Amino acid sequence: MAKVHAEILELFSRESELRAQMGDRSQALVVDRHGRPQSRPPNPAVREIITAARRLDEQLAAEQKRLIDSWLPPPRRHEMPPGRFMAISKRTFVARSAATVVALDFPHVARAAKPPRIKIGQIGTAHPHAGGKMTSMRKLPETYEIVGLVEPDEERRRSSKNSKTWRGLKFMTQEQLLNTRGLQAVAVETAVRDLVPAAMSCIKAGKHIHLDKPAGPSMSACRALHAAANERKLTIQMGYMLRYNPAFQLLFQMAHDGWLGPITELSAMMGKKGGDSMRKQLAEFEGGGMFELACHIIDAMVTVLGKPDKITAHNRRSYPKKDSFADNQMAVYDYPHAIATIRCNHLDPFGFPRRFFNVTGELGSVFINPLEPPKMRIALDRPRGKFKKGFQDVSLPKLTDRYMEEFIDLAKVIRGEKKLAWDSEHDLAVHEAVLLGSGMKLD
Numbered sequence: 001m002a003k004v005h006a007e008i009l010e011l012f013s014r015e016s017e018l019r020a021q022m023g024d025r026s027q028a029l030v031v032d033r034h035g036r037p038q039s040r041p042p043n044p045a046v047r048e049i050i051t052a053a054r055r056l057d058e059q060l061a062a063e064q065k066r067l068i069d070s071w072l073p074p075p076r077r078h079e080m081p082p083g084r085f086m087a088i089s090k091r092t093f094v095a096r097s098a099a100t101v102v103a104l105d106f107p108h109v110a111r112a113a114k115p116p117r118i119k120i121g122q123i124g125t126a127h128p129h130a131g132g133k134m135t136s137m138r139k140l141p142e143t144y145e146i147v148g149l150v151e152p153d154e155e156r157r158r159s160s161k162n163s164k165t166w167r168g169l170k171f172m173t174q175e176q177l178l179n180t181r182g183l184q185a186v187a188v189e190t191a192v193r194d195l196v197p198a199a200m201s202c203i204k205a206g207k208h209i210h211l212d213k214p215a216g217p218s219m220s221a222c223r224a225l226h227a228a229a230n231e232r233k234l235t236i237q238m239g240y241m242l243r244y245n246p247a248f249q250l251l252f253q254m255a256h257d258g259w260l261g262p263i264t265e266l267s268a269m270m271g272k273k274g275g276d277s278m279r280k281q282l283a284e285f286e287g288g289g290m291f292e293l294a295c296h297i298i299d300a301m302v303t304v305l306g307k308p309d310k311i312t313a314h315n316r317r318s319y320p321k322k323d324s325f326a327d328n329q330m331a332v333y334d335y336p337h338a339i340a341t342i343r344c345n346h347l348d349p350f351g352f353p354r355r356f357f358n359v360t361g362e363l364g365s366v367f368i369n370p371l372e373p374p375k376m377r378i379a380l381d382r383p384r385g386k387f388k389k390g391f392q393d394v395s396l397p398k399l400t401d402r403y404m405e406e407f408i409d410l411a412k413v414i415r416g417e418k419k420l421a422w423d424s425e426h427d428l429a430v431h432e433a434v435l436l437g438s439g440m441k442l443d
Contacts, residue, residue, distance in 0.1 A: 117145040118414055121177045123198050124190030125151045127212045129239060129403070131165040133187050136403040143411045147180050148172040174198070178205040184414055188212060192292065193284070196221045199236070203228045208414055210406065212239035214295040215431050217285055219442045222431045226424040235420055237410050238427055240299035242357075244405035246396045247374035248300055251359060251366050255304050259384050261363030263305060266333075266340035268297040268358065270371070271351030279325040279346070287438025288315065288326025294344035295434045297357055301333065301340050303422070304359060307429040310334035313439040318347060331437030342437060373399045 120137065124130055137144050149169045151157040160166040177183065178201065185208040188199045196216035202209045203225065215222045215238065229236050242248045254260055270293050274282065285291050290313075302308075316328035327347055333340040348354060356369035364380040376394040383389050412418045435442060 114142065115415060117141075118143060118184050118411055119147050119180065119182045120144045120185045120187065121146065121148045121150065121172075121180065121183060122187040122189055123150040123174060123177065123202070124188065124194070125149070125156055125160050125166065126153070126191040127189040127195075129212050129241070130189035131163075133189055133210070133212070133239070133403050133407075134165055134169075136401055137187065137407055139401065139404060140407060140411075144407065147183060148177050150174045150177050174201065178202065178207065183207060185209065185410065192216065196225055200225050200228065203232065203234055203236075206232060206234070208235040208237075208410070210237045210239060210410055213299075214291055214434055215427070217287075217291075217435075217440065219432060219435055223428060226428060230424055235410070235413050236424070236427065237406065237413070237420060238299070238422065238430075239403075239406065240296050240430075241402055241406075242296050242300050242371065243303075243422065244409065245371065245374055246399065247368045247371075247376040247394075248303075248357070250376065250394065250396075251300075251357075251368065252303055254364075254366065254378075254384075255359065255361075259364055259380065260359060260361030260366065261381075263338050263359060263361040265338060265360040266301055266305060266358070267343075268294075268301065268341075268356060269343040269345070270294050270297050270355050271343070271345035271348040273349045273351060274325070274327065274346035279323050279327065282346070283323045283325040285438075285440070286326070287435065287440040288317075288329060289344040289346045290315075290326070290329040290331060290342070290438035291434060291440060293346075294329070294331075294342055294438075295430070298331075298342055298433050298437060299430045300357060301342065302426060302430045302433060305333075305335050305338060305340060308333040308335055308340070308433060311433060311436040313437055315439045326439065329438065333433065333437065372402065 122130070122134055122137075134146075134149075137146055146169065149160075149166060149171055150173065151160055151171065152174070157171060161171070177186070186202045187210040188195055188202065189212050190198050192214065193216070195211060195214075196218070199209050199211050200221075209229075215225070226236060255263065271289070272293070274289070282288055282292055310333070312332045312334075314330045314332075315326040317324060318327050319325075325346070327345070329344045331342045333342070345351065352372075353370050355371045356367070357371060358368070359366045363382075364378065364384075367377045367379075368374055374396055376396055377391065378387065378394055379391045380387055380389055409418075409420070413420050432442065
C-alpha cells in the first residue's frame with residue numbers, strides 16, 4: 001500500500017507541473033449556447049495521468065478495504081451510544097485520493113465542493129505536545145488556516161522563531177488572536193498550570209478548543225470550564241492521544257460490541273526515564289507522573305469501563321532528599337464487576353517499549369504493547385467477524401502521525417458533520433479519576 005501511495009503522489013506532482021506549463025487556459029471555463037459552464041477537455045498528457053491515478057487509486061482503495069475488512073464486520077453505528085467512543089471507520093486517505101481524481105477531471109466542480117478552511121490559532125509552546133500539534137495542523141492546509149501563535153514568554157518566543165516547527169507563523173497576543181475575524185478554534189498548548197485559564201478565555205470568546213492534557217490541578221476549575229462550554233454549545237476536545245490510535249479504536253469497538261463479554265480486569269502502564277529537569281518540572285504537582293502522563297491510559301480506561309466506584313492511589317517518592325517528585329505510582333480502580341490497575345514509573349529505562357494496555361473479559365482478551373506504534377494481540381473464546389477462535393495478532397494501519405486524526409475529527413465537529421464521541425460527562429469523570437488516582441485532592 002505504501003508503494004501505491006508513493007506512486008499516486010508522484011502522479012499528482014506531475015499533474016501539477018503540467019498544469020503550470022499549460023498556464024491558466026487549461027483551467028478556464030467556457031459556456032455553451034445556453035450559458036452553462038463547460039470544462040475544456042484536459043490536455044492529453046494530463047488525461048494520461050488521470051487514467052493512471054484512477055487505476056492506482058482503485059488499487060489503494062482495494063488494499064485499504066482489505067485491511068479494514070480483516071478487522072471487523074461493517075460497524076453498527078446506529079447502536080453506538082452518544083457521548084462515548086467512536087465506531088471504527090475507514091481512514092481518510094481513500095476518500096481524499098478519490099476526491100483528488102475528481103479534481104483532476106473536473107477542477108471547477110472540485111473547487112466548488114471544498115468547504116471553507118477553518119481558522120484556528122494556538123496559545124502556548126510550553127506544553128510537551130505543543131510542537132507536535134502545530135506540525136499536525138500544518139499538514140492539513142486544506143482544512144485549517146493557522147492565523148497566529150500566542151507565546152507570552154519572550155525567551156520562548158525568541159527561540160521559537162528560529163525553529164522549523166513555528167517558522168513563518170504570525171506571533172500575536174492572546175487578545176489579538178481571540179479577536180481575529182472569523183476565528184473558530186484554538187489549540188491550547190501552554191504549561192499545564194496555565195491550560196484551563198487560557199482555555200476559559202477561549203470559551204468566553206466563543207471559540208471551540210483543543211485542550212491538551214491534563215486539564216489542570218483543579219477539579220472545580222475543570223467543571224466550570226465544561227459548564228461554560230456547554231452553555232455556549234462549544235466543543236472541548238481533550239488531547240488524550242490514544243483516542244485515535246487504531247489499536248484503541250478497535251479495542252473500544254470490541255468492548256462495546258460485547259466480544260470480550262463482561263470485563264473483569266484492566267491493567268495498563270505508561271512510563272519513561274525522567275531526568276533531573278523533568279523531575280523538577282513534574283514535582284510541581286503532587287500527582288507526579290500519574291497526573292501528567294498516565295492520564296492518557298486513564299482516559300482509555302474510562303472509555304472502556306466508565307466512571308469507577310472507588311479509587312485508591314499508591315505513590316512512591318524514591319529520592320526524597322533530591323526532590324518531591326512522585327516517580328513510581330499505582331492506582332487501583334474498583335468497578336462493580338472489574339478491577340483496573342494503572343501504573344506510572346518514571347524510573348524505567350525501557351518505559352516506552354514497555355508501555356501496555358490489557359483488557360480481559362469473560363469471553364476474550366486484548367493486549368496492546370507497545371502503545372506507539374501499536375502492536376495488538378487478541379484472544380477470543382469463539383470466532384468473531386473476521387477473527388478466529390483463540391490467540392492471534394491483529395494487522396493495524398501504520399500510525400504515521402500521532403495527532404493528525406484528532407484535528408481531522410475536530411474539523412468535522414466544528415462543521416457540524418458529527419458530534420465529538422467524548423462528551424463533558426466523560427471528560428469530567430476522567431479528570432476526577434486522574435486527580436484521585438494520582439493522590440491529589442478534589443476542590
